[in-house]
Amino acid sequence: MWNFFLLILIYTGIYALMALGQNIITGYGGMLSLTQAGFFAIGSYATAILATRYGWSFWATLPAAALFSAFFGLLIGLPTLRLKGDYLAIATLGFGEIVRNVLNNWDSLTNGPMGIQKIPMITIFGFVVNPYKKYAFLVVLSIAVLVAYLLFQRLARSRMGRALAAVREDEIAAQSMGINITKYKVYAFILGASVAGVAGSFQAAFTLSVSPGTYTFMVSVMVLCMVVLGGMGNFKASILGAFIIQLISYLPQLTGLTAVIPPQFKQILFGLILVIMMIWRPQGLLGREQITYRKKGGKR
Amino acid sequence: MTLLETLDLTRAYGGVVAVNKVNFSVEEGLITGLIGPNGAGKTTLFNNITGLDVPTHGRVIFAGRDITGSPAHKICRMGIARTFQNIRLFKDLTVVENVMIGRHFKTGKSETKGRFLNAFNSYIRLHQEEEEIYERACEWLEFFDMEGMKDELAKNLPYGKQRELEIARALATDPKLLFLDEPAAGMNPQETDHLMTIIRKIRDLDITVVLIEHDMKLVMSICDTITVLNYGQKLAEGTPYEIRRNQDVIEAYLGKEE
Numbered sequence: 382m383w384n385f386f387l388l389i390l391i392y393t394g395i396y397a398l399m400a401l402g403q404n405i406i407t408g409y410g411g412m413l414s415l416t417q418a419g420f421f422a423i424g425s426y427a428t429a430i431l432a433t434r435y436g437w438s439f440w441a442t443l444p445a446a447a448l449f450s451a452f453f454g455l456l457i458g459l460p461t462l463r464l465k466g467d468y469l470a471i472a473t474l475g476f477g478e479i480v481r482n483v484l485n486n487w488d489s490l491t492n493g494p495m496g497i498q499k500i501p502m503i504t505i506f507g508f509v510v511n512p513y514k515k516y517a518f519l520v521v522l523s524i525a526v527l528v529a530y531l532l533f534q535r536l537a538r539s540r541m542g543r544a545l546a547a548v549r550e551d552e553i554a555a556q557s558m559g560i561n562i563t564k565y566k567v568y569a570f571i572l573g574a575s576v577a578g579v580a581g582s583f584q585a586a587f588t589l590s591v592s593p594g595t596y597t598f599m600v601s602v603m604v605l606c607m608v609v610l611g612g613m614g615n616f617k618a619s620i621l622g623a624f625i626i627q628l629i630s631y632l633p634q635l636t637g638l639t640a641v642i643p644p645q646f647k648q649i650l651f652g653l654i655l656v657i658m659m660i661w662r663p664q665g666l667l668g669r670e671q672i673t674y675r676k677k678g679g680k681r
Numbered sequence: 682m683t684l685l686e687t688l689d690l691t692r693a694y695g696g697v698v699a700v701n702k703v704n705f706s707v708e709e710g711l712i713t714g715l716i717g718p719n720g721a722g723k724t725t726l727f728n729n730i731t732g733l734d735v736p737t738h739g740r741v742i743f744a745g746r747d748i749t750g751s752p753a754h755k756i757c758r759m760g761i762a763r764t765f766q767n768i769r770l771f772k773d774l775t776v777v778e779n780v781m782i783g784r785h786f787k788t789g790k791s792e793t794k795g796r797f798l799n800a801f802n803s804y805i806r807l808h809q810e811e812e813e814i815y816e817r818a819c820e821w822l823e824f825f826d827m828e829g830m831k832d833e834l835a836k837n838l839p840y841g842k843q844r845e846l847e848i849a850r851a852l853a854t855d856p857k858l859l860f861l862d863e864p865a866a867g868m869n870p871q872e873t874d875h876l877m878t879i880i881r882k883i884r885d886l887d888i889t890v891v892l893i894e895h896d897m898k899l900v901m902s903i904c905d906t907i908t909v910l911n912y913g914q915k916l917a918e919g920t921p922y923e924i925r926r927n928q929d930v931i932e933a934y935l936g937k938e939e
Contacts, residue, residue, distance in 0.1 A: 535804065535807060536804065538807065538811070539803050539804055539807050539810075539811070540781075540784075540785055540788070540803055540810070540811070540814065541800060541803065541804070543774075543778060543781060543782055543785070544782065544785055546771065546774060546778075547771050547774075547782045547785075550771035550772060550773060550774060551769050551770075551771055551772075553733060553753075553765075553769060554765065554769040554770070554771065555771075555782070556732075556733070556752070556753035556754050556757075557731060557733070557753050557754075557757055557762070557763055557765075557851075558754075558757060558782050558783050558785060558850065558851075558854060559754045559757035559758045559783075559785055559786040559854055560754055560782070560785055560786075561752075561754045562754070669773075671775075672778075674777065674781075674811065674812075674815040675812060675815070676812055676815060676816050676819070677812050677816065
């Protein structure tokens, strides 16, 4: 039971990384993107391939995974800039599916539907972070989430975060205030993609095998749910959302009612949560983060 | 000295010529009015100058530089700020944040070069920079007597204050030239009077003002020079005294006597 709870926490960590990225794209930039699964897959496969074929250590593959995903974030960001709302969602959804199909069919590189097995475990100065002993893995992952959270939080509180908010609120006014909206939209995509790539890297190092079946459209939807549930434009809320959604999706196993509750139940529950949130608390559980500014000497 | 001029500026949407070969010039330090009946092409002219739209023909010269077709954010950085006819505030941000966005590119040595490195710099010395931006934004709010409402959401302000906030936001970019698109629209007489004092105060800061306005009392009392557009063409230009007696202008507004 406790072991199972640790598993949920680990998945919370992995999904929290993705949710942080989704929050910078959707919560701050206001772009409805459904590609996190695609970037997640790219990160996982980057780690899997570099580690098994070329013998790279996990710590070398981690930045590589982030860079690969960031590059694809740039690729998807540039052509879809003109799209908004539903249209952007459909275009980005398509990208996620393309990634999964390529992974499924590029046998020579990805080993097709069989996936890649025997991915080496994370080691820190000779200490092996064995995923079966979940504590060590959880500690490493938590540090990654914390670092990502702090980096994003600082970004959001700087003038760049404010510029992204301006782009979200009104693109024409933002342009007329000297903000290069193209640049900021692409930046948001690149940042969101790279952190999802990092999440993918940890996923590969945790399950020690990757296969295309993991990176379905449902992953992107779950990540979006986490951000909306927690509260758009609030990074703490994204992490909280990730925890709640993970807890709910493992509820049947956690309560030992797998015989009674069918696995599809969680999809019904996600839908229900989103509908209820939209009616009673559209700003999410925690709501958008308000920043308090200070003058020199701490005066308000 | 001429600060801005358009040379034969034309903007056609398919067969409709919204602005037709307009030579519009703005003298530095004066308040220029741009008037004309509805659909005369005033806002289109503004949009073409400020980079939100690209002219079909013709050129825009600002301070001796050809800025035709430059993107809006670059034109803003060169020193042209504007407000909008239908208020375009960042509604879900606070009043002070709206003004702070105007200070966005005012960091680092140059406003156009080395911006990427500048972003890293802003990231590292975050607190110091935010303090500076916040202080400057508060100064602009004081200029408009809006210090007290700085933590309100922009959408909760009364209408007249929203218009003034938009001007404050534009001024925060430290422009040389300020375009106001119908600043008095929807204001009551007291608010219009307040606006007039503010526009004069802005001129006294050495900022050249161009305004589109339908409120003739405002236009005639504060503009130093007026340009009249009708059906996309320039009909007349001159001092308020001249414009008031111009037969073409009277016809355009009131129709011809049979």
